[in-house]
Amino acid sequence: MSGGLLVAGTTSDAGKSVVTAGICRWLSRKGVSVAPFKAQNMSLNSFVTREGAEIGRAQAMQAQAARVEPSALMNPVLLKPGGEKSSQVVLMGKPVGEMSARGYHGGRQQALLDTVVGCLQELRGTYDAVICEGAGSPAEINLRRTDIVNMGIARAARFPVVVVGDIDRGGVFASFFGTTALLSAADQELVAGYLVNKFRGDVSLLEPGLDMLHGLTGRRTYGVLPFQHGLGIDEEDGLRVSLRGAVRESVVAPPVGDDVLRVAVCAVPLMSNFTDVDALAAEPGVVVRFVDRAEELADADLVVVPGTRGTVRALAWLRERGLADALARRAAEGRPVLGICGGFQVLGEHIEDEVESRAGSVAGLGLLPVRVRFDREKTLARPVGEALGERVEGYEIHHGVAEVVGGEAFLDGCRVGEVWGTHWHGSLESDAFRRRFLTEVARAAGRRFVPAPDTSFAALREDQLDLLGDLIEEHADTDALLGLIENGTPTGLPFIAPGAPS
Known part of the structure; x- marks a missing residue:
């Protein structure tokens, strides 16, 4: 096999990341050497590769689905929002500066396109297949001339495109038709067809609509994926994550001890790598919720202040909402608090920031004897160490x-x-350390909670990735998908007017 595919979507959050990962796992099961690729990603959830490059966590997850080591080639451009109108641009795993949306789309696209095409070519020379993920929608016609992640990369690579639509939102047929019709003739030539995601109910009731869609567009549907609960894959995020009331509960097994352990995560602005707490939620008897009010900390056995792309902004937010005072009271009472990365920084005594916020000298919460100075060089590392007598890995x-x-x-x-x-993300994924840490938390909280002795976060993640592979293998036309990957888009597909100018 040799070739590739672009998984596009009618909207953001249509399921592109899930489908891309599922295809990668399915192909890997078949013995195909496969790699994921996303030319440009906007996310505050990122990961550090072994060579010290920063990429989106979604692409790291997809690499794991493909059973290959993640690299900067798989996500050459990462945009990390830092405010309403600007983002840090990470190119080939290293930050190259802050840029507004207008500035980003205003003149660098050809150079960026050359970079991403070069990365894609290198992956194609190394792997049998490359499964690309688009961003947002390919029908964002206002951005088409500067597009390097949807039809821009599909055109450059001559990759077939499958468009994913979330039927749970409603309007999926209009979304499929409208997405295709808004593309130029040259772009439409590469759109092979559609994939329905998050379907609930009897597929036979959907089939007449799929037949009508085929009649209207000349393009087939490559599968109907059912709505699947409990997909705990690493997520991308937007500029703001609103998680009030969101709860991640362990569904693996009931508590081992007599008590559950309640974890409250402060939903700070520009929250980054909130996936750090997934390993806690995977533990039987641990309930994790995201909070933004001081009273929501009252019954928490552990409060986590997570990472953020805006440390000084998060500090002000904690103070404005009374959360800072609540954290101080917890510390005085000997009730557990964990700060990770930016959350660690806000717990310190003093922050000197002329880089991220340019706020200068700012007083921290004073809960830890730490002074923080922001450096223009970003620390990107994969440390290994020991804590509580156990080996720990992080990034x-x-x-x-x-x-x-x-x-x-x-x-x-x-x-x-x-x-x-600590600055270490991912430390709670080290099973023995996590159990020791939760034992300490339970002791301090006075809870009769006992960590399960055999919970393996890595194994649970593998189960999730296998579930994604199952979705593709059982509910998509895999023979047809293989044909697309090997042979490209079928010829002679009709043009649907009105198309956007190319």
Whole structure:
């Protein structure tokens, strides 16, 4: 096999990441050497590869689905929002500066297109197949001339395109038709057909509509994927994540001990890598919820202050909402608090920031003996160490440099009483360490909670990826998808007017 495919979507969150990962896992099962690719990703959830490059966590997850090591080639452009109108641009895994949306789309696209096409060509020379994920919708006609992630990369690579639509939102037939009709004739030539996602009910009731869609567009539907609960894959995110009331509950098994353990995660602005708490939610008897009010911390056994792309902004937000005072009361009472990356920084005594917020000197919450200075160089690392007598692996993504001036050492951060802080993302995925940490939390909280002795976060993640592969294998026309990947888009597909100018 040799070839590729672009998975586009009628909208953001249509299911492109899930479908891309599912196709990667399905092909890997067949013995195909496959790699994921997303030319440009906008996300605050990122990962550090072994060579020290920062890429989107969704592409790292897709690489795991493909059973290959993630690399910067798989996500050459990453945009990390830092405000309403600007983002940090990460090129080939390294930050190259802040840029407004207008500035980003205003003149660098040809150079970026050359870079992403070069990355794609290198992947095609290494793997049997490359499964590309688009971004947003290919029918964003206002951005088509500067597009490097949807039809721009499909045209450059001559890849067939399958458009995914979320039927759970409604209007999927109009979305499929409208998405295709808004494309230029040259772009429409590459659109092979459609994939329905998140369907609930009897597929036979949907089939007349699929037949009518085929009659209207000349393009077939390559599968109807059922709505699947419990897909705990790493997510992309937008500029703001609104998680009030969102709860991630362990569904693996009932608690081992007599009590559950309640974890409250402060939903700070520009929250990054909130996937850090997924390993906690995977533990039987641990309930994780995201909160934004001080009273929601009252019954929490552990409060997590997560990473953020806006440390000073998050600090102000905590103070405005009374969460800062609530955290101080918890620390004084000996009730557990964990700060990760930006959350670790806000727990310190002092922040000097002329880089991220340019706010200068700012007083921290003073819960940890730490002084933070923001450096223009970003720390990107994959540290390995020990804490609580157990081996720990993690990854670091931060501009803030922490000077620890007291307390007990903890994962290159520190601990004072029951307040813990570290720059290490992903540390809770180390099973033995997570169990020891939760045992400490339960002791301090006075809970009769016992961590399950055999929970493997890596195994649970593999189960999730296998579930994605099952969705493709059982509900998509895999023979037809193989034909697309190997042979490209069928010729002679009709043009649907009105098309947008190319």
